[in-house]
Amino acid sequence: MKDLDLIETDRLILSGWQHDQLPDLMALHGNPRISRYLTKSGAPWTEEQAATALRGWTDLFETQRLGKLRLTRKSDGAFIGRAGFGLYPSTGEPEIGYALLEEHQGHGYAQEAARGLRDWFFDTRPDDHFIGMADIRNAPSLAVLARIGMTKTHVEVDYLGLTCQFHILKRSDHG
Structure with missing residues (x-):
C-alpha cells in the first residue's frame, strides 16, 4: 500500500497494512468480545477471513484511497486496532468504521482516529x-459517531444482519 503513514493525530499513526501484519488483525477480529458487534453471528474471524479483509482493504486503498487502516500508538509503536473507510455495499457510500x-478501549483512541x-x-x-453505523447495543461506538459530529438517520438491519443505528456527516455540516 502506498503512503503508509497516511494520517497522523496527536497520539496515533493511521497507516496501510502489510501482509505480514495478519497476526495483528487476527488478534483484533479473532477476539469474540470484539467480533460480537461486527457480524450477526458474532463469530471471531478465521485467518482466511482476515486475509481476505486485508487484501480487500489494500485494494480499496490503491483504487479509491479508502480502506481500513492500521492504528499504531506514536509513543511506543503499539498496535491499537484498525479504522478507516469502506464502501457500504447497499449504497456505495463511504462508511467510517473502527x-x-x-486493552486500548476507553482511552479516546477511537474518537481520535475517527x-x-x-x-x-x-x-x-x-x-x-460519509455514513457510519454501529450495532444498537454498542454504546461506545455510537458515542464516537456522535462526538465527531455525525447525525443519526435511521435504524435498520445492515447487510451483515446487525440491527444498526445509522449516521451521516455532510460536508456542509463539517466545520
Missing part, C-alpha cells in the same frame, strides 16, 4: 458526505 483491541479520518476525508476527497 475496532480497537480491548476525528482524524473525518478531517482527512473532507480535506482530500470530493464526496459530499
Whole structure:
C-alpha cells in the first residue's frame, strides 16, 4: 500500500497494512468480545477471513484511497486496532468504521482516529458526505459517531444482519 503513514493525530499513526501484519488483525477480529458487534453471528474471524479483509482493504486503498487502516500508538509503536473507510455495499457510500483491541478501549483512541479520518476525508476527497453505523447495543461506538459530529438517520438491519443505528456527516455540516 502506498503512503503508509497516511494520517497522523496527536497520539496515533493511521497507516496501510502489510501482509505480514495478519497476526495483528487476527488478534483484533479473532477476539469474540470484539467480533460480537461486527457480524450477526458474532463469530471471531478465521485467518482466511482476515486475509481476505486485508487484501480487500489494500485494494480499496490503491483504487479509491479508502480502506481500513492500521492504528499504531506514536509513543511506543503499539498496535491499537484498525479504522478507516469502506464502501457500504447497499449504497456505495463511504462508511467510517473502527475496532480497537480491548486493552486500548476507553482511552479516546477511537474518537481520535475517527476525528482524524473525518478531517482527512473532507480535506482530500470530493464526496459530499460519509455514513457510519454501529450495532444498537454498542454504546461506545455510537458515542464516537456522535462526538465527531455525525447525525443519526435511521435504524435498520445492515447487510451483515446487525440491527444498526445509522449516521451521516455532510460536508456542509463539517466545520
